[in-house]
Amino acid sequence: MVTRKSRSEIERMRQAGRIVAEVLDRIEAELRPGVSTADLDAMAEAHIRSSGAIPSFKGYPGINPNRPFPASVCISIDDEIVHGIPGSRTIQAGQVVSVDAGAIVDSWHGDGARTFYVGDPPPRVRELIDLTRDAMLAGIAAAVSGNHIDDISAAVEAVARRAGLGIIRQFVGHGIGTAMHEEPQVPNYRTGRPGRKLEPGICLAIEPMFTLGGHDTRILADDWTVVTKDSSLAAHFEHTIAVTADGPQILTQA
């Protein structure tokens, strides 16, 4: 079921979203060769908790019931698309680093992600990162009351198609509210069905995942990290947004 959030509920999601944006800002500022992904995660968790929020990813159940997600942010490097686990490995120059963060304020969620390059990217990698962000923004622009979910999907897909980028199909955007993942799903490709009509109060996480290769994925032995099957580089951007009578509002910003 798709629920419509009240103005005050959206305000609490905006608080959670602001904390997510601050976490991503801080990680971007600290991202340099030699820093460990565990250190970035510790900084993120401290920021979320000191802001009076809860890190939504920590303890989140995955495909293995004995292995809930152990960290507060996902850090996915190079051919890792999403759900990379922070640990002892250190950031290196020339890496594509995707960071996904989630926070809960008074049981209301914010969810956001950005991809960074460590150093100066080759043109095609720059294009991958820039166009994944552009596709997210195009999807957000289509999140207008009266449109349907498939209008968002079409807007995202068009950006990838124009540039010959791969679109991950196995993982999609989603409704969000008192749970991180709610109905409806928001695919990053057209499905041929209009999907839910958008109305004020519908809150969505719009999150294209594009690659420099194909769309096939596999999950590593840690039961979490999703990589491209062809080892191609991947990028991921995500904002939590609210559909309002005045147009789409981005909730995950400072």
Ligand code: MG
């Ligand atoms: Mg998400």
